[in-house]
Every structure is written in C-alpha cells, then in structure tokens.
Amino acid sequence: xxxxxxxxxxxxxxxxxxxxxxxxxxxxxxxxxxxxxxxxxxxxxxxxxxxxxxxxxxxxxxxxxxxxxxxxxxxxxxxxxxxxxxxxxxxxxxxxxxxxxxxxxxxxxxxxxxxxxxxxxxxxxx
Amino acid sequence: xxxxxxxxxxxxxxxxxxxxxxxxxxxxxxxxxxxxxxxxxxxxxxxxxxxxxxxxxxxxxxxxxxxxxxxxxxxxxxxxxxxxxxxxxxxxxxxxxxxxxxxxxxxxxxxxxxxxxxxxxxxxxx
DNA sequence: TAACTGTATTAATCAAATTAATACACTAAA
DNA sequence: TTTAGTGTATTAATTTGATTAATACAGTTA
Numbered sequence: 001x002x003x004x005x006x007x008x009x010x011x012x013x014x015x016x017x018x019x020x021x022x023x024x025x026x027x028x029x030x031x032x033x034x035x036x037x038x039x040x041x042x043x044x045x046x047x048x049x050x051x052x053x054x055x056x057x058x059x060x061x062x063x064x065x066x067x068x069x070x071x072x073x074x075x076x077x078x079x080x081x082x083x084x085x086x087x088x089x090x091x092x093x094x095x096x097x098x099x100x101x102x103x104x105x106x107x108x109x110x111x112x113x114x115x116x117x118x119x120x121x122x123x124x125x126x
Numbered sequence: 127x128x129x130x131x132x133x134x135x136x137x138x139x140x141x142x143x144x145x146x147x148x149x150x151x152x153x154x155x156x157x158x159x160x161x162x163x164x165x166x167x168x169x170x171x172x173x174x175x176x177x178x179x180x181x182x183x184x185x186x187x188x189x190x191x192x193x194x195x196x197x198x199x200x201x202x203x204x205x206x207x208x209x210x211x212x213x214x215x216x217x218x219x220x221x222x223x224x225x226x227x228x229x230x231x232x233x234x235x236x237x238x239x240x241x242x243x244x245x246x247x248x249x250x251x252x
Numbered sequence: 253t254a255a256c257t258g259t260a261t262t263a264a265t266c267a268a269a270t271t272a273a274t275a276c277a278c279t280a281a282a
Numbered sequence: 283t284t285t286a287g288t289g290t291a292t293t294a295a296t297t298t299g300a301t302t303a304a305t306a307c308a309g310t311t312a
Contacts, residue, residue: 009299037287037288038289048270053290070288071287073288089222090226090235090236090239102151102152103212105212105215114233115233116223117220118227137300138300139301164258165256173301175302177301194310195310197309198256198258198310199258
C-alpha cells in the first residue's frame, strides 16, 4: 500500500501523507474506512510509530481523516479537498506554462501533451 | 542578482544554482562572462564561501559553467542545457495533465491557462 | 610581492527528521 | 474486570544534511 523512497529528499512523514491523499482521492480508500493503526503501519514500514503519528496528524489537520481515540483513524469526507487539489493543479499548470514560454516552447507542444493524456485516459464521471 | 529565501525548504546552494541557471538561460548572463567570485558573492549574500563553492561546483558538474583556477568561474556554452530543460518542462506538463485528468478537470481549463500565459508574455525569437 | 582568483580539507555548529522510551486515555472483547 | 488493541502526548537521544568556520594550497595578474 505504501512504499517509502529513502532517496527522496522529502521527509518520510510527508511521503506517507501524500500517498494516503492519493489513495483517498482515487477512491481506493472509501469514506469512513479505517486506516492502518499507527503501530501496525510503523511495523510494516519498519519505522518509528511517531513518524506515522506525525503523518496522521497532518492528514487530520488537512481534513483528510478523522481520528477516534481508542478506535482508530478513518477516511473523512473529502469532497472539499478535491477542490483545493484542483486549484493546486491549475497553479502548477500556470507555472509550467510560464516556464515553457520562457524556454520558447511552442504552446502547441503543451496542447499536444494534454490531448494525448486526455485521449488515452478518458474522462470519469462523478 | 540573487535573493535567498530562508523559508524555502531547499538548501541555499540549490537556490543559488537555480537562480544562475535562470539567469544564464534567459540570456541575462552572456556566454564566457564571469560569475561573481566565490568570496565576493558570499559576502554579498552574507553566507559562507563554502556554500557558494558548492553551488558553483554543482553548476560546473551540470555543465552550466566552467572554472579557471586563479581566474574565476565563467558561463559555459549551454545550448544543450536549454534542450534538457525543455524536456523537463514537457515531462512536467505530462504529469500536470495526468493529475488534472485524475481530478476530472476539463482540459479546456488547462488550455485557457496556457493561452493566458502565452498571450500575456508574447513570444521571443531565437 | 600583494591581492585577487579557485579548490580542498577538517572540524564545529545547527536545524530538522527520526527514533526511542514512556505514559496516559479510550474501546472492545474475553 | 482484565487484556489487548487503539490514539495521543512528551521528552530526550540520535542521525543526517546543510551550513559555517578556519585554514591551507595553488594559479593569475598587476
């Protein structure tokens, strides 16, 4: 479910946060389903429970999960999260376009890539 | 010429590397022109000369500059660098499009952003 | 020679991430 | 009620990477 990359410069807890975000937003983890416990996931990944705790705290802070003491951590309703992710992607698109312009890339090349991805992947419906 | 952002999580030397790359690829620094000396730039930025040294070593490793002992560091011919930068941007465009698709964003939204940037910025010629 | 340049090395310092070791509170089931 | 799970909190130690500090050495130029 989670694979750590120790060459990645980002801290482990951030990798874990990101990975769960992906899983939740792709629908791979259903709303209200339970996440692995702090201790068990730490065992699985051979890292310290505190690091998992930190990742979970961050996920909760961002509204991705909610925790119930004594029971566990659970996937929250994250419709609103998707919106903020969308914003982030659009911002990233802006940065990419700026850099492409800076490098004198023709905008058609960007178009083509987008078309390629969208035709390959098809569209989901909500 | 160079402004450091201490809130940035990336190391200082990397910020310096990136900034010089920008300057060189935008044409703001001409080929064979001299970079500030290790010690003088360190003074300017109020940081340790070793940090500049590290940044310059990295720039040289990547082929952006060449150094002459006793004389200084100089901007290299970096036509090929621009090409690899272009590749990197296209790859980034691909990732962005994938994520946009994943988030069910209409591709027209990406188009619009690109158009906006390109119309605002105009095109340079080589 | 003097004052610049780059390069290399070693040790010290600092900050952030991670680990380690606990303790405490809640839940669920035997 | 006891046991074994769960989350949460806290403090200290450790580790790692970045940065600083202090030097030394070598080449260039005036």
